[in-house]
Amino acid sequence: MTGMAVRNRFTGGAGYASLTEQTIRAFLESNPEVSKALGGRSQGWSVREVGDGNLNLVFVVKGPVGGVCVKQALPYVRLVGESWPLPIDRAHFEHEALKAEAAVVSDLVPKIYVFDKVRAAIVMELLEPHIILRKGLIQGIRYPKLADDIARFAAQTLFSTSDLALPAGKKREQQSMFSLNTELCRITEDLVFTDPYRIAELNRWTSPQLDHIAAEFREDAPLKIAVQELKWMFLSRGEALLHGDLHTGSIMVTSEETRVIDPEFAFYGPMGFDLGAFMANLLLSYYSQDGHATAGDDRSDYQRWLLDTLEMFWGRFETRFLELWRQAGTGDAFVSGLFEDEAGRRALEAYRVRFMARLLQDSIGFTGAKMARRILGLAHVEDMESIKNTDVRARCERRALILARQLMVGRSSISSIAALRQFAETCRKDAL
Amino acid sequence: MTGMAVRNRFTGGAGYASLTEQTIRAFLESNPEVSKALGGRSQGWSVREVGDGNLNLVFVVKGPVGGVCVKQALPYVRLVGESWPLPIDRAHFEHEALKAEAAVVSDLVPKIYVFDKVRAAIVMELLEPHIILRKGLIQGIRYPKLADDIARFAAQTLFSTSDLALPAGKKREQQSMFSLNTELCRITEDLVFTDPYRIAELNRWTSPQLDHIAAEFREDAPLKIAVQELKWMFLSRGEALLHGDLHTGSIMVTSEETRVIDPEFAFYGPMGFDLGAFMANLLLSYYSQDGHATAGDDRSDYQRWLLDTLEMFWGRFETRFLELWRQAGTGDAFVSGLFEDEAGRRALEAYRVRFMARLLQDSIGFTGAKMARRILGLAHVEDMESIKNTDVRARCERRALILARQLMVGRSSISSIAALRQFAETCRKDAL
Numbered sequence: 001m002t003g004m005a006v007r008n009r010f011t012g013g014a015g016y017a018s019l020t021e022q023t024i025r026a027f028l029e030s031n032p033e034v035s036k037a038l039g040g041r042s043q044g045w046s047v048r049e050v051g052d053g054n055l056n057l058v059f060v061v062k063g064p065v066g067g068v069c070v071k072q073a074l075p076y077v078r079l080v081g082e083s084w085p086l087p088i089d090r091a092h093f094e095h096e097a098l099k100a101e102a103a104v105v106s107d108l109v110p111k112i113y114v115f116d117k118v119r120a121a122i123v124m125e126l127l128e129p130h131i132i133l134r135k136g137l138i139q140g141i142r143y144p145k146l147a148d149d150i151a152r153f154a155a156q157t158l159f160s161t162s163d164l165a166l167p168a169g170k171k172r173e174q175q176s177m178f179s180l181n182t183e184l185c186r187i188t189e190d191l192v193f194t195d196p197y198r199i200a201e202l203n204r205w206t207s208p209q210l211d212h213i214a215a216e217f218r219e220d221a222p223l224k225i226a227v228q229e230l231k232w233m234f235l236s237r238g239e240a241l242l243h244g245d246l247h248t249g250s251i252m253v254t255s256e257e258t259r260v261i262d263p264e265f266a267f268y269g270p271m272g273f274d275l276g277a278f279m280a281n282l283l284l285s286y287y288s289q290d291g292h293a294t295a296g297d298d299r300s301d302y303q304r305w306l307l308d309t310l311e312m313f314w315g316r317f318e319t320r321f322l323e324l325w326r327q328a329g330t331g332d333a334f335v336s337g338l339f340e341d342e343a344g345r346r347a348l349e350a351y352r353v354r355f356m357a358r359l360l361q362d363s364i365g366f367t368g369a370k371m372a373r374r375i376l377g378l379a380h381v382e383d384m385e386s387i388k389n390t391d392v393r394a395r396c397e398r399r400a401l402i403l404a405r406q407l408m409v410g411r412s413s414i415s416s417i418a419a420l421r422q423f424a425e426t427c428r429k430d431a432l
Numbered sequence: 433m434t435g436m437a438v439r440n441r442f443t444g445g446a447g448y449a450s451l452t453e454q455t456i457r458a459f460l461e462s463n464p465e466v467s468k469a470l471g472g473r474s475q476g477w478s479v480r481e482v483g484d485g486n487l488n489l490v491f492v493v494k495g496p497v498g499g500v501c502v503k504q505a506l507p508y509v510r511l512v513g514e515s516w517p518l519p520i521d522r523a524h525f526e527h528e529a530l531k532a533e534a535a536v537v538s539d540l541v542p543k544i545y546v547f548d549k550v551r552a553a554i555v556m557e558l559l560e561p562h563i564i565l566r567k568g569l570i571q572g573i574r575y576p577k578l579a580d581d582i583a584r585f586a587a588q589t590l591f592s593t594s595d596l597a598l599p600a601g602k603k604r605e606q607q608s609m610f611s612l613n614t615e616l617c618r619i620t621e622d623l624v625f626t627d628p629y630r631i632a633e634l635n636r637w638t639s640p641q642l643d644h645i646a647a648e649f650r651e652d653a654p655l656k657i658a659v660q661e662l663k664w665m666f667l668s669r670g671e672a673l674l675h676g677d678l679h680t681g682s683i684m685v686t687s688e689e690t691r692v693i694d695p696e697f698a699f700y701g702p703m704g705f706d707l708g709a710f711m712a713n714l715l716l717s718y719y720s721q722d723g724h725a726t727a728g729d730d731r732s733d734y735q736r737w738l739l740d741t742l743e744m745f746w747g748r749f750e751t752r753f754l755e756l757w758r759q760a761g762t763g764d765a766f767v768s769g770l771f772e773d774e775a776g777r778r779a780l781e782a783y784r785v786r787f788m789a790r791l792l793q794d795s796i797g798f799t800g801a802k803m804a805r806r807i808l809g810l811a812h813v814e815d816m817e818s819i820k821n822t823d824v825r826a827r828c829e830r831r832a833l834i835l836a837r838q839l840m841v842g843r844s845s846i847s848s849i850a851a852l853r854q855f856a857e858t859c860r861k862d863a864l
């Protein structure tokens with residue numbers, strides 16, 4: 001790559017400038033489809049910057065007919081500032097991932113109007129009245145379709161991009177392209193798998209209450225081996241195109257609808273990483289609920305609903321993934337033509353069950369890693385942060401950390417989702 | 433990729449034409465370094481096409497001062513003919529792999545003079561008086577440095593290109609490039625992991641003697657699961673830059689020197705695949721020796737030497753790989769800074785031992801796959817093919833197949849290289 005190309009990845013080439021409430025109007029007006037969706041003239045549109053994530057600008061634009069959402073990559077990490085540059089070509093990877101997802105679960109992702117490569121901006125459907133799932137969970141709202149929708153999202157996207165579904169050449173081409181999303185992968189590599197286990201400038205935690213357990217984590221050799229083994233999997237196993245950041249802040253919901261957004265971390269990685277991300281964030285919510293209890297509602301029913309959702313998620317995921325494999329296993333792995341006789345069919349079916357059991361163990365390990373980093377690392381979750389009493393918050397967080405450690409170190413001894421649930425409940429009670 | 437680009441990958445762009453004993457002179461004369469290495473004028477050079485491989489043209493050119501070897505990719509599989517097109521850009525991947533290898537084991541690979549992208553030709557050092565290792569093994573020649581040299585080749589190339597040594601971004605960039613070597617990977621995917629286990633036009637075996645066991649392999653459900661699990665690893669585990677075809681026909685030797693050639697199958701895959709390729713070909717030679725026995729030499733001493741070489745190879749590989757990991761583990765996996773205290777050092781050291789044990793099991797599985805494909809698939813080995821008496825040959829091959837099956841199905845129960853050796857010996861005796 002030339003020096004110029006490298007610089008452009010980070011700062012944008014000619015034509016890139018971060019959008020403002022002013023410049024965005026002309027940009028959107030120039031596209032007939034967007035203009036029509038908004039209606040009227042651009043001077044009359046309302047424009048609001050609403051980005052509360054860590055990396056990007058997000059605008060909500062509304063006109064007399066409808067609204068759109070515009071997401072623009074900034075050339076640095078918004079959460080940290082210009083001192084941490086980040087290439088804007090992540091918008092390209094996000095757009096490519098959104099297309100791959102839309103091919104199999106179009107009802108679960110936002111509709112795309114425009115991808116503008118020069119501006120590193122994606123114009124998409126405005127999701128309204130959807131809210132960020134994490135905020136709904138903090139409020140204690142139940143989402144009856146959530147488990148099955150995310151199970152379907154994960155099963156379809158992971159299966160359809162894997163060697164179980166694709167010819168090897170097609171998959172290698174996709175993997176080649178997404179392998180260049182290196183800087184976003186690096187964020188995960190450092191912030192999830194490494195920093196929480198060493199002294200790192202960006203780490204933070206509820207202090208002084210968690211000082212002791214944070215120090216224990218940094219000195220826990222078996223735990224560090226376990227988390228680095230998960231990192232090795234993250235680095236070397238290109239099993240499927242991952243969303244890469246499938247937490248409850250990347251999901252928007254109503255009681256009727258579920259949409260998965262923000263796949264800018266997309267790359268070919270181990271399937272268990274996406275599954276673990278979602279499970280980790282359900283469990284973080286579970287442990288945080290004690291901090292949101294009120295006199296009128298101790299949240300115990302809601303905690304039960306969260307664990308029901310966790311169990312149902314895995315069950316539905318497994319069922320759907322296996323259905324896809326049985327019906328559409330046209331890829332170059334486990335070539336279906338080899339197993340057409342009765343003995344072959346039985347052996348393959350038995351293998352599929354073992355495959356799913358191993359995938360559960362991988363997912364459980366990644367669940368632990370994704371929980372711990374949200375308590376000891378740079379990026380925390382509002383589920384916990386919004387608990388104002390730091391003693392109460394620390395108590396919730398400590399329980400989550402105790403489970404997280406066990407999931408990483410002991411993932412191979414947890415053989416079912418029911419066992420995981422029970423384990424999560426035990427950790428809450430033991431540490432009460 | 434445009435249609436033109438795809439076509440050029442296969443048939444060559446403007447300027448590509450397969451070299452002849454005539455046109456090669458002008459090509460080489462145009463390069464001052466090559467011209468000097470050969471000496472004199474091009475009319476005086478001797479040119480000989482010596483390619484006996486499956487895919488390429490290979491010329492040996494000699495002048496009054498010295499010689500060079502020219503390898504040119506043909507746009508089809510030489511073994512099969514123009515009906516099987518194959519992209520000539522594999523020469524690019526071979527050149528890139530040769531450079532990566534030369535960076536760590538320059539004494540074990542040929543020196544490169546020129547890579548001509550348009551001609552898809554590599555001009556390299558003429559290895560003389562080296563012979564192809566496979567031919568030496570057939571003659572019963574001992575190579576005292578072989579085990580250690582290939583151990584060093586494998587340890588250095590696999591380690592230095594893995595996440596144990598490289599920053600993740602650098603590795604992902606390399607992997608992205610090599611992921612496009614799709615057509616060569618496809619040959620392995622089909623011919624090694626799939627075709628021998630189904631009716632396939634290109635399969636062949638010593639018939640009728642092996643008809644029965646070939647049919648058994650095609651109906652052996654546990655074996656087919658095992659080989660497809662190995663294929664899944666081949667497809668999805670990008671652990672290191674592999675040579676991709678590390679058999680005894682890709683190694684040239686004298687009693688003093690070892691050189692590894694022909695890495696055109698290079699890609700990021702599971703380390704065990706390269707290790708298994710070499711081990712498989714030692715074992716094929718071992719089983720073939722009974723077919724080369726004469727009244728004066730029953731080859732039993734030589735068989736012992738082959739198994740000694742196998743054992744020494746793994747032992748030296750393990751030692752060297754672990755040394756590299758301890759001394760140069762600067763990669764993003766198993767971040768060394770996390771394990772600097774006494775407990776950390778001990779835990780990491782214990783993990784390394786487990787890592788090597790798992791790598792041995794992977795390697796043993798791939799050993800089995802690489803043995804079976806050479807007896808039941810398209811491409812056979814001269815070690816067996818040169819046994820004229822087909823009954824004798826079939827007996828050798830059957831023993832190899834019996835071992836191969838056990839290595840694939842039972843790889844997780846073989847816990848040391850000594851156990852593998854013993855197993856190999858037992859299969860030879862049982863089937864005598």
